[in-house]
Amino acid sequence: xxxxxxxxxxxxxxxxxxxxxxxxxxxxxxxxxxxxxxxxxxxxxxxxxxxxxxxxxxxxxxxxxxxxxxxxxxx
Numbered sequence: 001x002x003x004x005x006x007x008x009x010x011x012x013x014x015x016x017x018x019x020x021x022x023x024x025x026x027x028x029x030x031x032x033x034x035x036x037x038x039x040x041x042x043x044x045x046x047x048x049x050x051x052x053x054x055x056x057x058x059x060x061x062x063x064x065x066x067x068x069x070x071x072x073x074x075x
Contacts, residue, residue, distance in 0.1 A: 001022075001026075005019060005022055
């Protein structure tokens, strides 16, 4: 869509107001995505903590396995 708008603008097929309206609509859509993510995080305070805890648990398992493998080779 960006390429099409740029082409139409350069060829004077759309005016500045129409171009800016399209820009506004696209910015509004992106802004709404950000707002939705913020609302999701605010509505579930433990969401990020759960992600961090899961990552910590997965990392601990990998580290334990790696250390166990190393100990086997060092014996």
